[in-house]
Amino acid sequence: MSAPAIERLTQIIARLPGLGPRSARRIVLRLLSDREHRLVPLIAALKDAAEQVRACSTCFTLDTSDPCTICADASREPMICVVESVADLWALERAGIYRGRYHVLGGLLSPITGRGPETLRIAPLLARLDDRVREIILALPSTVEGQASAHYLMDRLKTTGIRVTQLAQGVPVGGAIEILDDGTLALALAARRDA
């Protein structure tokens, strides 16, 4: 329909998460209609990211230095928060409520898709544990796969003698009771506290 250069760009953008053909066309038109302020800076930023960003060889987050800024920060507390993905690490950092280090698993165990422990970064996690690590926090999603992964990790970490904790489960802040699923309601009720 339109020029191959436009079609190819639209197809690549349409495959990005949350986008489709219609939103990709809007984005392509916006980029082409404002080259100087949108298209050229985007190309430069993508090239910079492609050249500079690497996975930290300790915790596997994405950064321009290795070890990453967090692993290199001596003021971080001696605890490791295990997350599924860099997105989850970013969410915790944005919240600004945690001052320890991280370990990005790179996925979750999945009996359905047959994803096993060897596909996750479990060996590098065990390898970085020493007697300075005071606690390992499992911040994995509250899903079947997340909890299966958490149980597997708890089992593997038992012999280290390090304290292993999990995020609390319950009613989310701002969450209405009537729209909560039964599982969350049951957990929140069972873990109720004195007011």
Add this chain to the structure above:
Amino acid sequence: MSAPAIERLTQIIARLPGLGPRSARRIVLRLLSDREHRLVPLIAALKDAAEQVRACSTCFTLDTSDPCTICADASREPMICVVESVADLWALERAGIYRGRYHVLGGLLSPITGRGPETLRIAPLLARLDDRVREIILALPSTVEGQASAHYLMDRLKTTGIRVTQLAQGVPVGGAIEILDDGTLALALAARRDA
């Protein structure tokens, strides 16, 4: 929070239409987690588009050739469909129901923002009219600005003697009556036809 190279890329992507900080972060992570199949092809496609795509100097659509493929196509019928944007041109081409040429106005008259006729591509439209053009179809949005622009163009085109038409207004295909706005209902009723 994360590396400057990641932050800058996220900010640029977040400003694209339909996106925001959250969706931009997801896109950046996807790009960085699959460089070979996503990041590298995207950079190449953006560079190709930046280098190859130009506005047609006749109709102002975006293409890699000038005159564009449509203007250069001798089999197109001798009529010009005036559209607001390249996005609207693409929508008509996708529908595959029109075989004439186009003219991209590049905007609409807006008494509110003070956008006047001199900011639109009206002079180039008048300049390309000759006695081979059989009809000018105004395919402008059914909004205050679209209809103001259509009336202005009808006035300017009156002296050419060329037939000027507008898209029909009424109930959209698949559109439920109960959710239609009053304006559309009134138009559809006034323009009713024998069944």
